[in-house]
Amino acid sequence: MDAVLLSRVQFAFTSMFHYIYPPLSIGLGLMLVIMEGMYIKTKKPLYKEMTKFWAGVFSLTFALGVATGLVQVFGFGTNWATYSRYVGDVFGSALGAEGVFAFFLESGFLGLMLFGWNRVSARMHYFSTCMVALGAHFSAVWIVAANSWMQTPAGFKIMGEGAEARAVVTDFWQMVFNPSFLDRITHVVLGCWLAGIFLVLSISAYYYLKRRHTSFATESMKIGLIMSVIVLILQLCSADFTARGVAFNQPAKLAAMEGLYDTEGHAPLSLFGWVDTENQTVHGVKIPSLLSVLIYRNAETPVVGLKDIPIDERPPVQVVYQAYHLMIWMWGLMAIVTLCAIILWKKKRLLKAKWTLRVLTLSVMFPMIANQVGWVTAEVGRQPWLVYKLLRTVSGVSKSLVAGEVAWSLTMLFLIYMLLLVLFLYLLDRKIKHGPTSEKDKLSETAEVYRNPSI
Amino acid sequence: MSAFTFDFLWYIVVITALIFYAVLDGFDLGVGCLHLFARNDNERRIFLNAIGPVWDGNEVWLVIVGGALFAGFPEAFATIFSSFYVFSMLLLFGLIFRAVSIEFRSKHGSKRWRKNWDIAFCCASVLIAFGTGLVLGNLIEGIPLDAHKDFIGNFLGFIRPYPILFGITTVTLFSMHGSIYLVMKTEGSLHQHLKQWVSKCIKTFIVCYFLLTLATFYFAPYMTARMREHPSLFLIPLAAVLIIFNIPRQMKKENNGWAFISSCLSILGLLSLFSIGTFPTLVRSSINPENYSLVISNSASSQMTLKILLTIVLIGIPLVLAYGTYVYRVFRGKVKLDDHSY
Numbered sequence: 001m002d003a004v005l006l007s008r009v010q011f012a013f014t015s016m017f018h019y020i021y022p023p024l025s026i027g028l029g030l031m032l033v034i035m036e037g038m039y040i041k042t043k044k045p046l047y048k049e050m051t052k053f054w055a056g057v058f059s060l061t062f063a064l065g066v067a068t069g070l071v072q073v074f075g076f077g078t079n080w081a082t083y084s085r086y087v088g089d090v091f092g093s094a095l096g097a098e099g100v101f102a103f104f105l106e107s108g109f110l111g112l113m114l115f116g117w118n119r120v121s122a123r124m125h126y127f128s129t130c131m132v133a134l135g136a137h138f139s140a141v142w143i144v145a146a147n148s149w150m151q152t153p154a155g156f157k158i159m160g161e162g163a164e165a166r167a168v169v170t171d172f173w174q175m176v177f178n179p180s181f182l183d184r185i186t187h188v189v190l191g192c193w194l195a196g197i198f199l200v201l202s203i204s205a206y207y208y209l210k211r212r213h214t215s216f217a218t219e220s221m222k223i224g225l226i227m228s229v230i231v232l233i234l235q236l237c238s239a240d241f242t243a244r245g246v247a248f249n250q251p252a253k254l255a256a257m258e259g260l261y262d263t264e265g266h267a268p269l270s271l272f273g274w275v276d277t278e279n280q281t282v283h284g285v286k287i288p289s290l291l292s293v294l295i296y297r298n299a300e301t302p303v304v305g306l307k308d309i310p311i312d313e314r315p316p317v318q319v320v321y322q323a324y325h326l327m328i329w330m331w332g333l334m335a336i337v338t339l340c341a342i343i344l345w346k347k348k349r350l351l352k353a354k355w356t357l358r359v360l361t362l363s364v365m366f367p368m369i370a371n372q373v374g375w376v377t378a379e380v381g382r383q384p385w386l387v388y389k390l391l392r393t394v395s396g397v398s399k400s401l402v403a404g405e406v407a408w409s410l411t412m413l414f415l416i417y418m419l420l421l422v423l424f425l426y427l428l429d430r431k432i433k434h435g436p437t438s439e440k441d442k443l444s445e446t447a448e449v450y451r452n453p454s455i
Numbered sequence: 456m457s458a459f460t461f462d463f464l465w466y467i468v469v470i471t472a473l474i475f476y477a478v479l480d481g482f483d484l485g486v487g488c489l490h491l492f493a494r495n496d497n498e499r500r501i502f503l504n505a506i507g508p509v510w511d512g513n514e515v516w517l518v519i520v521g522g523a524l525f526a527g528f529p530e531a532f533a534t535i536f537s538s539f540y541v542f543s544m545l546l547l548f549g550l551i552f553r554a555v556s557i558e559f560r561s562k563h564g565s566k567r568w569r570k571n572w573d574i575a576f577c578c579a580s581v582l583i584a585f586g587t588g589l590v591l592g593n594l595i596e597g598i599p600l601d602a603h604k605d606f607i608g609n610f611l612g613f614i615r616p617y618p619i620l621f622g623i624t625t626v627t628l629f630s631m632h633g634s635i636y637l638v639m640k641t642e643g644s645l646h647q648h649l650k651q652w653v654s655k656c657i658k659t660f661i662v663c664y665f666l667l668t669l670a671t672f673y674f675a676p677y678m679t680a681r682m683r684e685h686p687s688l689f690l691i692p693l694a695a696v697l698i699i700f701n702i703p704r705q706m707k708k709e710n711n712g713w714a715f716i717s718s719c720l721s722i723l724g725l726l727s728l729f730s731i732g733t734f735p736t737l738v739r740s741s742i743n744p745e746n747y748s749l750v751i752s753n754s755a756s757s758q759m760t761l762k763i764l765l766t767i768v769l770i771g772i773p774l775v776l777a778y779g780t781y782v783y784r785v786f787r788g789k790v791k792l793d794d795h796s797y
């Protein structure tokens with residue numbers, strides 16, 4: 001393998017691993033704001049208990065998010081030096097804004113949120129929690145702005161030629177609010193919220209199954225289910241906007257997502273299938289005309305197929321097609337399990353519904369998978385471009401790279417990340433099994449894991 | 456304003472961020488370097504909780520240094536991180552292990568679990584401090600950059616006497632800084648015990664600093680050129696030396712706060728010397744320092760971007776400093792372990 005391929009594998013691997021944690025932090029951030037808000041309003045100790053428990057989970061995901069996020073920032077410079085030079089002017093200002101506005105906010109107030117319970121007033125503590133959540137969201141805003149610029153570049157001009165070519169900002173706000181930004185940030189943030197919501201649902205369902213902490217679980221479940229319904233509906237609308245945006249801005253990506261080869265009216269929407277790249281067709285179940293209707297609100301309008309896109313500008317179809325469809329099916333699973341849970345809740349039978357609770361316990365994986373494959377769709381669908389229509393991925397790599405060094409770093413990162421994952425799951429499991437600490441019972445509060453390690 | 460002014464202002468921002476990083480993360484890295492010398496689990500927990508609420512905010516300054524380089528001097532960012540590939544990765548592994556060992560250590564009571572994370576935390580802290588020094592030392596001495604500003608050496612070329620000495624000095628500097636911080640945050644017998652550490656750390660640092668100064672005259676004599684042109688600049692090294700010697704004096708008088716401030720100021724002085732010596736060079740080429748080096752004018756972003764960046768900094772940094780100060784105020788005073796502690 002050469003340095004380019006290894007660098008691509010390394011970036012894909014580190015990004016995907018990193019992206020396990022930020023959605024959980026962003027989603028849990030929202031849940032913490034809601035839960036502590038309820039505590040401030042009702043003064044019920046149960047809500048304080050919930051906030052503390054989920055804040056503990058938050059701090060675990062945050063630590064891993066920071067640790068793996070550093071690799072992302074440095075990764076641009078180490079493996080993608082040519083790309084960094086090319087986009088430094090554009091990317092830099094977004095990344096700078098992220099650092100100054102998001103990271104400081106998040107990490108500055110995190111200390112107060114975790115350790116400040118006895119040091120600041122309840123209102124100030126709530127303010128800190130809000131700032132931590134806001135910081136997590138800001139961070140997404142700037143990263144998605146920078147990434148969207150790579151999908152739909154705007155507000156810039158190219159200076160210099162060949163190896164000396166650089167993208168230079170001409171209009172900051174046009175650069176940030178590039179054509180795909182608003183669609184994509186909404187889609188990403190809603191995806192993150194789902195990750196947080198389903199983590200809460202999943203752990204609450206686990207407590208239901210084990211008949212432990214049921215009052216805690218009931219309250220968490222209630223908030224989780226209500227939020228789940230709202231966010232799933234919002235996500236459906238956002239998906240519609242986003243897909244239509246892709247059709248206008250990056251027709252090659254949309255064609256790959258649907259496995260559409262021929263440009264034709266009454267374009268079908270593919271439900272599932274297998275792309276036959278040799279015969280340039282998809283074997284599977286399709287609904288006629290629906291793609292044209294969804295995108296143009298008119299069955300007659302043709303949708304651009306891959307045959308109208310030069311061969312050297314087509315993304316890998318199979319990967320994009322499968323990733324995209326997997327994402328949609330994950331939405332379907334989340335909708336079904338939420339619906340079942342709500343019906344059983346209304347009939348007051350949820351506590352006894354073993355199978356629904358089992359699926360609900362596993363449901364934390366659904367948004368997780370959807371977020372991962374959603375990004376695979378976005379990033380692989382942009383190939384062979386690194387910056388759409390401007391810079392090819394092969395041209396972005398560092399010139400001084402040695403394949404052996406990249407192979408070494410990739411191996412090390414893989415081993416370290418696997419260790420981190422095992423430890424993360426182990427600690428999360430421990431935290432869940434230990435459960436929340438009752439606020440009413442002061443004796444048990446002092447018996448937290450920190451104090452008395454034997455528990 | 457002329458082009459030079461924006462580049463220059465952004466250079467000041469980068470150096471300021473570097474100083475903030477060294478002063479703030481310096482003490483928590485120092486606490487990490489000394490972590491294994493603590494006598495028991497309780498003392499280690501006090502160490503961790505002394506830096507607990509602030510360390511990740513401090514580490515963000517490193518992201519800011521990286522981000523500021525990426526944004527304002529993309530050429531330098533790309534060259535530094537791709538040239539120092541192996542060290543960047545080692546530094547990252549250090550940062551990863553440090554972040555997770557603080558978080559993970561307290562989650563389990565078993566002796567072996569804690570011991571392993573203690574070792575990881577200490578080694579990672581030493582690695583980061585040493586690595587940062589090694590990179591700065593290499594930037595001073597110069598790395599092989601050709602006419603296209605491309606790196607043409609390999610990573611073994613970075614392991615030279617001067618950068619190694621620079622790395623060791625950084626470890627001793629941070630250890631001194633961290634030990635003074637711990638003295639401020641502790642009480643009782645630990646407090647008394649730590650005071651002995653401080654004086655040992657100070658002595659070691661002064662010896663290293665002296666050797667490093669001699670080495671700089673020998674390996675990078677150009678570093679003093681600007682001072683010889685503007686003799687008034689000699690006041691800075693003089694002030695730095697006075698401040699360093701003020702640290703043991705304040706410690707003796709039990710003014711721990713002033714000792715810590717002096718320690719902060721000495722880091723400020725040392726990094727000022729670094730930037731006075733190297734300015735306007737960001738990455739020095741050892742092949743042809745005159746023509747192949749990356750200086751601020753040939754590696755800066757466009758004027759437009761620099762203006763945007765300066766606006767972001769002008770809006771953002773006062774806020775950052777305001778709530779940063781607030782957080783430090785909330786957690787001021789001696790460490791008391793409670794049920795929220797690590």
